[in-house]
Amino acid sequence: MQRGLLIILSGPSGVGKGTIRKYFETDERLNLTYSTSMTTRKPRAGEVDGRDYFFSTREDFEKAIQEGGLLEWAEFVGNYYGTPLKEVNRLRDEGKNVLLEIEVQGAIQVQEKCPDAISIFIIPPSMEELERRIRGRSTEPEEIIQQRLAKASNEMKMVSQYKYIVCNDDPKLAAELIKTIILRHVELEENK
Amino acid sequence: MQRGLLIILSGPSGVGKGTIRKYFETDERLNLTYSTSMTTRKPRAGEVDGRDYFFSTREDFEKAIQEGGLLEWAEFVGNYYGTPLKEVNRLRDEGKNVLLEIEVQGAIQVQEKCPDAISIFIIPPSMEELERRIRGRSTEPEEIIQQRLAKASNEMKMVSQYKYIVCNDDPKLAAELIKTIILRHVELEENK
Numbered sequence: 001m002q003r004g005l006l007i008i009l010s011g012p013s014g015v016g017k018g019t020i021r022k023y024f025e026t027d028e029r030l031n032l033t034y035s036t037s038m039t040t041r042k043p044r045a046g047e048v049d050g051r052d053y054f055f056s057t058r059e060d061f062e063k064a065i066q067e068g069g070l071l072e073w074a075e076f077v078g079n080y081y082g083t084p085l086k087e088v089n090r091l092r093d094e095g096k097n098v099l100l101e102i103e104v105q106g107a108i109q110v111q112e113k114c115p116d117a118i119s120i121f122i123i124p125p126s127m128e129e130l131e132r133r134i135r136g137r138s139t140e141p142e143e144i145i146q147q148r149l150a151k152a153s154n155e156m157k158m159v160s161q162y163k164y165i166v167c168n169d170d171p172k173l174a175a176e177l178i179k180t181i182i183l184r185h186v187e188l189e190e191n192k
Numbered sequence: 193m194q195r196g197l198l199i200i201l202s203g204p205s206g207v208g209k210g211t212i213r214k215y216f217e218t219d220e221r222l223n224l225t226y227s228t229s230m231t232t233r234k235p236r237a238g239e240v241d242g243r244d245y246f247f248s249t250r251e252d253f254e255k256a257i258q259e260g261g262l263l264e265w266a267e268f269v270g271n272y273y274g275t276p277l278k279e280v281n282r283l284r285d286e287g288k289n290v291l292l293e294i295e296v297q298g299a300i301q302v303q304e305k306c307p308d309a310i311s312i313f314i315i316p317p318s319m320e321e322l323e324r325r326i327r328g329r330s331t332e333p334e335e336i337i338q339q340r341l342a343k344a345s346n347e348m349k350m351v352s353q354y355k356y357i358v359c360n361d362d363p364k365l366a367a368e369l370i371k372t373i374i375l376r377h378v379e380l381e382e383n384k
Contacts, residue, residue, distance in 0.1 A: 165357060173376040180372045184365040 004031070004092040005185055006114055007099045008162075009178070010107035011122030012152035014134035016168045017101055020122065023175030025099070030182050033096040035088045038064065041079035054084070072102065072109035077144065081106070097182065104155040111161065118185055120178060121162035125169040127153065196223070196284040197377055198306055199291045200354075201370070202299035203314030204344035206326035208360045209293055212314065215367030217291070222374050225288040227280045230256065233271035246276070264294065264301035269336065273298070289374065296347040303353065310377055312370060313354035317361040319345065 038054040061080045073082030124130035168174045230246040253272045265274030316322035360366045
């Protein structure tokens with residue numbers, strides 16, 4: 001069986017990764033699946049352990065880091081988030097294309113460990129538009145918003161680390177561009 | 193009748209614009225046409241006046257500039273190149289999508305005059321790869337090659353002036369991304 005692709009979808013927080021993903025993830029030709037992440041943040045209402053995240057204590061998470069069990073991990077607003085390597089490999093070995101929607105610092109780690117990963121960076125039409133989006137959806141205090149804005153601005157500097165850059169001016173077009181990228185890579189794998 | 197789109201395909205010289213174009217220009221869904229350019233350079237073997245270019249004297253070209261008859265124009269390695277405005281409007285009024293494959297400085301001029309233009313910038317995977325391509329296909333003296341390299345390096349700085357950026361790592365994928373962009377804009381026009 002042909003091994004599945006590893007696709008990294010990343011970009012500054014607030015850029016609209018989730019919205020874009022909803023437009024393409026249901027396309028069956030893409031044969032996508034998700035690797036459940038591990039996190040130390042508390043479950044939100046409705047979230048299920050093992051489905052939305054593997055919820056973990058800080059101790060267990062740090063143990064996983066030490067043992068090399070995470071493809072990437074990051075600390076964000078006081079919580080750890082990471083991707084269990086075993087889970088990703090299991091899915092790829094089943095021939096599934098694994099989509100990782102992850103933070104920028106995590107994405108860089110994955111690319112170092114998996115040079116064959118297809119990394120896609122979503123950029124906003126402008127930094128002003130990104131600020132508007134971050135403020136628009138947030139119910140958090142100004143201090144946290146300022147942290148997010150500073151983080152997003154730093155994350156934008158990582159654009160050159162990615163294979164593909166897609167601007168989210170029009171989420172539907174962004175989704176179609178991502179589909180095109182994935183389908184071309186599936187075709188290239190088949191012809192190998 | 194719905195007015196055609198104006199699509200600008202640009203990028204540093206040597207990046208492979210022509211190769212990419214060959215992959216998508218024959219797709220009938222795109223309803224593409226070309227506006228014949230005007231130039232003062234001498235016809236090459238096999239080139240036909242009015243088909244490949246409108247070949248012009250420097251005097252006539254400069255008169256066209258004065259009269260505002262050019263959507264854009266540029267001087268490159270001692271020759272003028274430009275796009276007759278009248279010709280572009282005629283084709284768009286017929287409902288055709290006009291593709292302009294033009295130099296970077298020209299592309300900036302068109303975007304100023306036609307803010308509705310869909311501008312696509314092709315970038316190389318790296319500057320090293322661009323130099324390799326420019327040297328690989330050139331039969332010109334080192335001095336001219338150096339001019340081209342310096343020009344390409346300057347042109348890369350204009351990337352932020354464009355609506356869409358497409359990397360030419362894989363010409364077939366680049367062509368498919370451009371198709372996706374054009375078809376989405378056709379769809380948006382139809383829904384207006």
